[in-house]
Amino acid sequence: MPELRFDDGAAYEQVMGVWSRSVGEVFLDWLKPPQGLRWIDVGCGSGAFTELILARSAPTGVQGIDPSEGQLAFARTRAGARGAVFQTGDAMALPFPAASFDAAVMALVLVFVPDPSKAVAELARVVRPGGLVATYMWDMLGGGFPLDPIVDEMNAMGLSPTRPPHMEASTLAALQDLWRAAGLEQIESREITVQRTFRDLDEFWTLETKSPSLAPVVAAMPAADIATLKQRLSTHLPADSDGRITWSGRAHAISGHKPG
DSSP, X not given: OOOOOOOOHHHHIIIIIHHHHHHHHHHHHHHOOOSSOEEEEETOTTSHHHHHHHXXXXXXXXXXXXXXXXXXXXXXXXXXXXXXXXXXXXXXXXXXXXXXXXXXXXXXXXXXXXXXXHHHHHHHHHEEEEEEEEEEEEOTTTTOOTTHHHHHHHHHTTOOOOOOTTGGGGSHHHHHHHHHHTTOEEEEEEEEEEEEEESSHHHHHHHHTTSTTTHHHHHTSOHHHHHHHHHHHHHHSOOOXXXXXXXXXXXXXXXXXXXX
């Protein structure tokens, strides 16, 4: 299976950055973190969630880590992300000593990491005793992924969009097992459902097919197949009287604390 690469920060922002912020706002409301913490945002991508941390949690510092310099270059241009420090890094081998942060988070990342258990162990390692470790991830196996309408219709047509390597890590049961295996305590979890409204089917198509998992497949499709796919989507995604399409995404969130 080809590796999914998220290198175009501006395109990712249009596709998933908007979704990520919607879930991230609910996620932070649920976490209720104290102000003045030192944060690390692992797999920060375009900086959508990093920006939320800065806007809502009054941190003393935020470190953003991502393997894509293209994504980080976009993150550094965000006006709301000034004050954060962004650098390339591997979620399974974070370039920081133990106990460097008060809170370690991942936003829509875990299913893409080659070894999710190693990534969660790294999150736990770099927080201080008593520190917070948390994530949210689309329910990839339960129909919660916002791009599922396109993915489902592509599969029905015999097409094969690239899928994340560890979608099983998005279930609540798997997340709870990962958090327990990392030795975390006071574990809590929940579902988060958010909605996004698109002006019409064309806007939904234009924005959502910029995803790295879909864009190469769409680019290789004959025009007739694209027309068929869009027609199938119009049945899957009924519009309101003004032509607008509203779709939901559902994520699983979990938090825990490093033993003090």
